[in-house]
Amino acid sequence: MLRSLAVLTCGLVFLTNAWSADVPKPDAPPQSPMTRTVSFQQGVDGYKGTVDTEIWALATKTLLESNPNASSDANNDGGESQVLMRFDEVIGAGEKKIPKNAQVKSARLLVSAFDQGTTVNLHRLLVPFDESATWSSVVSGISADGLEASRHKDSFTFGKIAANSSEIVFDVTDTVQAWVNGEDNHGWVFMNTGGNGWDFYASEFMNVSQRPKLVIEFVAPR
Secondary structure, three states: OHHHHHHHHHHHHHHHHHHHHHOOOOOOOOOOOOEEEEEEEOOOOOOOOEEEEEEEOOOOOOOOOOOOEEEEEEEEOOEEEEEEEEEOOOEOOOOOOEOOOOEEEEEEEEEEEEEOOOOEEEEEEOOOOOOOOOOOOOOOOOOOOOOOEEEEEEEEEOOOOOOOOOEEEEEOHHHHHHHHOOOOOOOEEEEEOOOOOEEEEOOOOOOHHHOOEEEEEEEOOO
8 A cells, every 4th residue: 555655656746747847937027128327527437538629709710629617608708609529439339338229318418617607508519520629610600500500409507506516417318319329429519698608617627526527327229
């Protein structure tokens, strides 16, 4: 009798194991795409891709790219000043870059202002520039006409500076997504809407932490 029970038990175990092997195991739950954040700031982690300069209508051929600060002013001593800025080496392969076709969750351009003024609009540039740009070389400054710069403003600031911080944040998510999708990265132009200049520190400023900074949060493509 005991031997018969033992044989019966072994048979049941065998059948159970065979049945379990034939039943498909449920798929593992899909993992949520991982969100990553990268930042670009001149002199931080070896980054050297910030290109920025001021162009001024009263100094049409003067190079201002080495100035530690920049001014956006519709009437700077009688002539308009604009600021051009670009971050190179942002899109591509590599741990500290944004891969093509990624989903940009947010992108913020941070600048440290030290002189408040009137409202400043940030427009995406549609034409290239380099550090040797002057008011004359870009043909009497940049116009937000849909040819030189987008008519649509990426973001703006009322020109005010908070009492506890000089950091000003521009939302540039749409533009960075456009670059990731394949459009050319020509950067931005800061354009003041009035005659009260708005000044901030440029990429040449000695205090690295107050240089312009681009912070991007994204999800890499599968």
